[in-house]
Amino acid sequence: MRVFTHARLATMNPDMPGLGVVEDGMLAEEGGRIIYAGPARDLPADEVVDCENRWITPGLIDCHTHLVFAGDRAAEFEARLEGASYEEIARAGGGILGTMRATRAATPAALDAAARKRLAPLLAEGVTTVEIKSGYGLSPEAEYKCLEVARGLGDLADIFTTFLGAHSVPPDCPREEYLRLLCDEMIPHVARHYLAEAVDAFCETIAFSPAETEQVFDAAAKAGLRVKLHADQLSNLHGAALAARYRALSADHLECTDEADVRAMAEAGTVAVLLPGAFFTLRETRLPPLDAFRKHAVPIAVSTDLNPGTSPLFSLLLAMNMAATQFRLTVTECLLGVTRHAATALGRRDVGVLRAGAKCHLAIWDIERPAELVYRLGFNPIYKRIWSAS
Structure with missing residues (x-):
């Protein structure tokens, strides 16, 4: 002992x-x-x-990252500084689809080496548990490759993997066919081969509609996988309420969520994951509804959202500071947000x-x-x- x-x-x-x-x-x-x-x-x-x-x-927990990918999007950062919006870049074939092309071309060894470099600064800050989403492959082979690489990082930290095939529709597959592929083939394969603990989707005007997200979540439930959701980041599609209907582990971003949807989250036990890095990088101005989260006792987690485009943030300590200064979280809320509440966002009770x-x-x-x-x-x-x- x-x-x-x-x-x-x-x-x-x-x-x-x-x-x-x-x-x-x-x-x-x-x-x-x-x-x-x-x-x-x-x-x-x-x-x-x-x-x-x-x-x-407790060892810190980063409960929302996109850590496995290839390439970078520094050119898009420049474009945003010159006035282009996130939506304009995405509709022009950049954003997620730009990273998709680089990720598909990368070998597992290259993805692993790059992911380990990105993980290192988090570990150096006391992080011991990390959620890693797929979502930059957008084909069966590339998505499975990314999840397997993420699993392989388990020699460095506790890794929770999330299948985010519903991140964007790839340009080489018709929308309806990709949804069928997601629901009938990819999600069952991920569950059968234990590649992920949960399924996520990007419910937004530039990604997947609420109806399409429901199809994905129905397939996840059939496969026995929990769900999480990128919800209400750019517009209020009532993604938080949708997540609550499926008793999602978490709804993430939430800048446009209204109080009725916050009540639904509270009743479902769904954690609100705040991502100040994306808020900062995209120069957003609409704050998440903190007063409503507090009023309805919704647990609040804080994460880096580490990704190549909208939150190239490699510090959970800085994410806490940003959550405090931008969103006005208290010190206690920030620290619970990277420990106990972050663990709840992953369905874990043995960490945090x-x-x-x-x-x-x-x-x-x-x-x-x-x-x-x-x-x-x-x-x-x-x-x-x-x-x-x-």
């Missing part, structure tokens, strides 16, 4: 107020699992780690908290108070990341 002593804990335990702080705390783990987290006490130990009054939080039975995924910090993790810019106070593959 390994014991971490002289520690200050932010347990994120839902049975405790706020961050679940234990000032004079200790933590014990055995076999990669926490067996005790709480006030200091006498415990037998094979190994003692003196934390010297440092803070311990410090309590007996949880995985021993820890971030140990050289800070005086947890607020430092949110307010500093370009500062990484990590002392040690503890991650167990078991």
